[in-house]
Amino acid sequence: MTEISGPAAVSTVAPAVRPNATAGEVALKLLQPLEGLLLPGESADAEVLAVKQTSESFQALLRLTLESGRQTILATATNRPLELGSAFGVTALSETSLTAALQNAAKGAAGQPMIMLDLDELPPGTLLQGKVTASQPLPQTPGEPQAFKVIVTLLNTAQAGSKLVIETNLQLGLGSLLTAEVKGSQELNFLPLSGRLDQLELGQQLTNQAGRQGSLDNLTRALFNLSSQPDLPEALNASVDKLLASMPDIQELTDPKALAKALDASGLFLEAKLLQGQGGALPLDLKANLLRLISQLSPGLTPDSPQLGPNSGAMMAQALPAFVRNALGALGQAGARQQAMGFPLPSGLMQSLEDEDDLESLLKLAAAAVSRLQTHQLSSLAQSQVLPDGTHLTTWQLELPMRAQQNLVPLQIKLQKEELPSPKGRQEDGEKIWKVELAFDLAPLGPLQVQAQLIRGALSSQLWAEQARTAELIDHELGHLRERLVEAGLQVSELACRKGQPPRGPRTTLEQRWVDDTA
Template identity: 60%
Template sequence: MTEISGARPLPPSQPTVRPMQNSVDTALKLLQPLDGLLAAGESADAEVIALKETAQSFQVLLKLTLGNGTQTTLEASSPRPLVQGSLLNITALSDTRLLMALKGGERALGSLDLNLLPVGSLVQGKVVASELAAQGKAQAAVYKVLVNLLNTPLAGSQLSIESPRPLAIGSLLSAQVQGSQMLQFLPLATQLDQLALTQQLAGQQSRQGSLDALVGAVQNVNRDGVPEGLKTAMDKLLGALPDIRQLGDPKVLAAALENSGALLESRLLAGQTAALPQDLKANLLRLVAQLLPALPTPGALPSTGTSNAMAQALPAFIRSALGALGQANARQQALSFPLPSRLAQTAEEEGDLETLLKLAAAAVSRLQTHQLSSLAQTQVTPDGNLLTTWQLEVPMRNQQDIVPLQIKLQQEQDGRQEKNERKESIWRVELAFDLEPLGPLQVQAQLALGSLSSQLWAERAGTADLIDRELPNLRDRLLAAGLTVGELACRQGRPPQGARTTLEQRWVDETA
């Protein structure tokens, strides 16, 4: 199973690259005359297919494509090396001299529009041309590179950059925008993680369903004729759910967070199997494993039912096939907090176990969405700070009801501090739950240098008024706990997703 953990990000260690304004042309000396292939002033396309270093220069073999489609090869001498595979635009100066420029360089972008690509944006591209531009005894090597942009609003455009290191033709690059004329390469592992997260988040978002729907179905399922192994799996799932009154105990709350499923993969890798009977995600997977053999054979399932496709696809899903490439808006929904309540659609005339399987698979996808969202938001911020995110969900018992509690924890550390310095962290927590008779509530709090500030949001006006009257009591209890207390406020509605208030200035804008 693919590990999904809250690993801390590392600052990018790759060199920076700078967009340059123009491509410098290079004169080539032919080793044999053109013999009428090109008249003086005529141009053609060429590709570097071989390179050989000589005592004073570099000998290159070019594949020339003329305007009528005819192809031929030419040998030429170049004052600097050309990367094999580079695409060139050549112009005949005489029968034995050519003027060469990287193809597309004259149309390539020399700077970035920060309105389209704000600082911190991820840019991905493919190298289509590269050449050594300058190198001397006292001068570091500089390579001119053309990159086809693959994402962002500039997708399809070419970017002309200077790099202190050679870049292979055809290689894929990811870089973070540092300014209008500054990019910073991301390590390969970061590139792969970002690409994988982009693909997986949307797929998980489209499959996920609310945890309370599954728990309600497990409580109400008809157990007549249900295999003992399946009954045991259902009882383990229900028995591990914490009671809302117990979560006032810090130890019980800590155990509930550890058993939310967010740490399942890291526990398995570490061999910590003793706590798995209490882990929510492990219990969900046990339930799925018991449901699959209890279902009718695939041929007996309704051919048009959505559960049929779910049952057939589920084993591969559990093994870590997390979905196909999704749309950008689905990924943004998956990164939003809190995740919206969503009931997995049920097909008519389905049996109880088929419905239960679909709800269990949707619940696993919901936990996976939280885990992937944690990884997607764990990053190096544009100002160099290390931001680590843990996002999870805990279903709580509230008498006969099940109340999902969504939690997002973030730790921000100054990445510019020395290793031997004591790093001061900024901690942020967001909570979201819907508890009757209060209705939907969201809490945002920030702890920095021992000072706590918080905002609460209640959708019901009566609840907002009630909380506002109780805030002085909350302040007194926080002061008694030894904290310095800043702003405490309660507002009616939902937290804004765009511009933030003064208290929220350092919160990550998840919709950016």
């Protein structure tokens, strides 16, 4: 896949149509013999991929499609120009000559590229995905950047299969895949692909990680059991203590600054910190502490392995894949893979490991915890995208182990920001919608899930409790919660608690609003 380096505005332009090249027949001389590809009198479909003018003639590169479906590229010469991207039928006259029956290039003619977009079918903000099928440089004006005429075959929307001719200063290779936002009938805005993983590969990686992950509470229970063993190596004992001490108390998370600090240290941003050289922040990071624990449990490393220092970011980045491969090898085949995009994540992992307190089982639990954090990270990437209507969707999904008296409770969090397209004819930014989902299991209340949405200062929220007694208790306290939210300056619309779990239909809550305050 060719990468587009950054957003670049381009205009769709009408090709320079020459009347003497758009109708009738034209003779083509082959620069190489057909060698039996077409016998005299046989016909095939052709498409112009490139055109070059020489001193005496025009050279055209054609993609030939035979009746069998086989395709090949032919270099030809003609005394009449052919339009880039045009489609026509050819008939073999001999091994070195063809005759081409050109089609009418008027708007709407079959096989001809579009020279402008119909905004009724493709309104501004629509995302187009396409594949480059032809490209050629345009005559360069001194002092101006080189421009190219490009034919793009659309892959989505109702215009899928149609061709579009554009001019751009980006050199796009044949077969390049691109995404562009419709800005007007003759203007597109290319969206950069840098930093984005191919969605198919990302989905595969996400599925693999989700099948290996295990809940953090499985690991924390094993760590508490391990910390009581008197013969534990000193370095390993220090890593266990540091990992447990880094987990915040549930009361701390009621403070905004403490909550922000815990989110930053959740492991979601570890790779970004490594790339930025923030080695000093690693001792506080949950994922970094888990990887340090894995390194001390792995058979190939000794308990005296060097600790993380300020220059250890590169070492950690290189070692991370090896740790995961070695530790998760056996777990990848255990049980059916979970639905990777679900929220909250299930506990996962073989239940038989929960009662084991030996170092080998601890290694598997720690590796599964790392895989769980990576599942959250990959799910965040997979759900951050630009929707067909132009809405920019950004998702952060993570998990925090929090202390609740003598227990450690994993708190799963999903934050989402929707940036809606700007209204037609207006320059200001589009409206922003914030959503948050929480999931946790806090004794004696049982499993709880919270969904909330904030738009223009108005808050709507739904709570779900699996235990009927808990649902009644929360419902009784909703009035007090509403008062506290109003005191914080929020306008509260819907606030309700239900028994059970949030519905999960074919469309997820990420694709629709729980309460449409704009209706």
